[in-house]
Amino acid sequence: MAAALAPAASLRLRPFSTLRLLSLYSRTCTSNLPSSRSLPSPFRSALPRRRCLCTIITGALYSGEMVKQEILENPKGELGERVGKFRRRLKVAEIKGGHDEGMDRVGQSIVVMGWVRTLRAQSSITFMEVNDGSCLSNMQCVMDSDIEGYDQVEAGSISTGASVWVQGEVVPSQGSKQKIELKVKKILLLGESDPSYPIQKKRVSREFLRTKAHLRPRTNTFGAVARVRNALAYATHKFFQENGFVWVSSPIITASDCEGAGEQFCVTTLIPSSVETTDTLLDSIPKTENGLIDWSQDFFGKPAFLTVSGQLNGETYATALSDIYTFGPTFRAENSNTSRHLAEFWMIEPELAFADLDDDMACATAYLQYVVRHILDNCKEDMDFFNTWIEKGIIDRLRNVAEKDFVQMTYTDAVELLLKAKKKFEFPVKWGCDLQSEHERYITEESFGGSPVIIRDYPKDIKAFYMRQNDDGKTVAAMDLLVPRVGELIGGSQREERLDYLEARLDDLKLDKDSYWWYLDLRRYGSVPHAGFGLGFERLVQFATGMENIRDAIPFPRSPGSAEF
């Protein structure tokens, strides 16, 4: 690891006035009485609780002077104790994350807690790498055989996967991989690791790790994915909040009849099954005289489903609060076992009032550039890891996205461009047909050399009913944002705000207008031009990390036949 960590840590270390950063063991504890977040519980439980609490405030408590301050008396003379101050535990990202990669801490006595990644004994010293998940880097711990607790190393109970508490002094490292290391004074085993621990040093396949979804975040790859996923999520909130968008939670369960995009999961309490009993008699489901399922007895009194999109709900809030975004789970019951599909995934769906397709494209562009810049600036170590081990060149690819101008062109122009292309495509190109992945990648990767490209104004027949009809009568104000390697990352549109156009479109498509009563109401009462887009969050994680399979971009993937954990 290199200077790479610096920005990541600066994010984590932003000053936060209400919290006290107890970074130094030597500072917080004047005696050998440690504070509760720097000492393993076997130690702690030996201390009287009152004293343990008080060490939060000061280490000089054995005198008992401050105990009275901790007691709060109610008006009736009954007593309670004061709740202690929240303290951040000192983490490896903070130790090694400064500008000089921890050199400012040389000479300090600190405590590190984490999981053993490797342990190798040399003639007189033992090297142990400890990781606490706060960053990719381990803390290299160097031990002489005479330190306190070394018997646990000798006995073999401290092994890969075990959790440890290590106290020592920060010293300049002899090795070239890091600037500092920990010269251990005392080590304590917190939790042994059974020899069956499946994540040993030898490489294991991603397929195997999917069966160990509860342990895979302990690997370099999945730890890095989790941190970058987190950074992308937070950057998403930051971008929209800083621009005055209001986060709206669109409903997950819906009995609304106007979703219509993709196959849905049914949500029901009619099936009297439970996690314990799967032996459910079909006849136990309530039915009507005609042998139909009796929905009136279901929880919601009618069929209910998992949402496929929060957009229509989002529009109701956009046409009241101006700009909103949703960020929540959505579902598809499609039986597709591909590396690009999940049955459960998170979507980000902003909706802008008083906005047209140009505004929508501009917002999507600014958003994408913002989140990409955010991870390049704040997740350097993890991004270097992806660049080296997962997808060579990913940092350059992302930098292109963050810095290059995005190109826009109409669908009609794109079709023309593809028809003129010298390349032979598997799927023929024809106006009126949806663009295939090969076409999208040709445009963004070959035609525009790595620039993201937005295709706009698609034929109305291949797009959703709610998209705003253009004046040509043939196309709608839709847009797809294509990026190199991944293809479509964002899809959006200006919404049809004209009641008569929208009703005519519903009629065309033989959709039941009554089901859309509330959606049409938005056009009856103070309709405004508005536009929005949708982004599958796991696609974004794939795009930003280079992970090939979308099941590795979410902690607990759900797909046909698979809903473990």
Next chain:
Amino acid sequence: MAAALAPAASLRLRPFSTLRLLSLYSRTCTSNLPSSRSLPSPFRSALPRRRCLCTIITGALYSGEMVKQEILENPKGELGERVGKFRRRLKVAEIKGGHDEGMDRVGQSIVVMGWVRTLRAQSSITFMEVNDGSCLSNMQCVMDSDIEGYDQVEAGSISTGASVWVQGEVVPSQGSKQKIELKVKKILLLGESDPSYPIQKKRVSREFLRTKAHLRPRTNTFGAVARVRNALAYATHKFFQENGFVWVSSPIITASDCEGAGEQFCVTTLIPSSVETTDTLLDSIPKTENGLIDWSQDFFGKPAFLTVSGQLNGETYATALSDIYTFGPTFRAENSNTSRHLAEFWMIEPELAFADLDDDMACATAYLQYVVRHILDNCKEDMDFFNTWIEKGIIDRLRNVAEKDFVQMTYTDAVELLLKAKKKFEFPVKWGCDLQSEHERYITEESFGGSPVIIRDYPKDIKAFYMRQNDDGKTVAAMDLLVPRVGELIGGSQREERLDYLEARLDDLKLDKDSYWWYLDLRRYGSVPHAGFGLGFERLVQFATGMENIRDAIPFPRSPGSAEF
């Protein structure tokens, strides 16, 4: 509205380098060619698209000088256009939200877009209140009858609920309710409001508004709830991110057998129903020879449910990344039609590694104080509204929470306190029974005069299997955080990290250990002391806004018989 708005707006106006705040109509458009987010679409569509795009860069484009810059040429000579810069639309919160409530804008020509709240014509001038949802305050617009577009006012097409585009000059207000108002030069109707508009000026009940969930955010109350809910959500992310917690998305659908808390919804594709057809023959559901439901044919190959908690999943990431939090929807299929229960609600569940119950209580306290302080500082206008119209004294109540020390006491001490109380309770108090709401409120409201109180160390028999057993063998390291008026807001515990204790507890409760294989694995491989808590987000919204019914604390509430929209 008063100086109250200032902090809210400062939040919104935080500098954001990549975006250009085009606040002034007069500045962005040198001719009468407006930029796209400041002009209604009927106008815009009359402009050639190229030029419309270019106005984003400068208003001086009719010369065509800059058009070349907008064209991007690919290596093969094909052309695309550059995507425009994203611009924030000027909103009322920004206009009136400065330190001097907009006085700094006096003399400026601006455009406001929003929905008409009221319109009243006096002898020579007409007053119109326009709200754009960015804040509670309306923009007061003052019109002479000779302004451009006044015919629409006269014709009655601009009425309550209609959307308008208004251009004018900021002038000091004659009225006492606001410092500035808009002297209108031009008004344009964007969308009429049908006379059936259900949200007229006269007060309507909350029950009625629940049937209009798509329009209720246009009311003062629900607009304010939406903004405060948003602020609480963002403060939640900020608190955890600033303290190095990683957001983890726990799964929504789960076939895992180890949830066990509360009744669950079944998620299935076995029922071949769709939004269009509800006439489903029971016999169309696949069954086995014995007449049992054939789960092997379901999407996940076995029964699957909606999650009731992400905690167990969260623990897997906490024991890899140290500190994590979830923030996502959870579900209860309980048939309770109360003002405190939802079938679908959002939960926040942090999990801290290397932490005990003291750390957990300290974190919950710091979190709650942080988010409360955040809304007091950033949502002043909305909080003043709640203080006046929804719950008198709510600001003092919240200030108490933000500033007072939180008290902790053991369950055993709490029982003793209640037994000594002179108050007569409906439910008798007895060691071993769960505390009722009346007991909780007595402790926090009467015993400790408005201070939040944490009760800890509950009898193990009334708490969940995963809570850590205390040394007394009778109690577990659980805690409930009680606040005045609401009662329990947060529940948490230190988790049982000792494999033998946990297995014994599962046996005691006759739970199937095999189902918990991955949860137990966390104790087999490098187990660490860890603790966490859960918070129902809608309860927090109720607590922070004073809204009595939890169905008014979420945009689209789900409860028995109700999953509309």
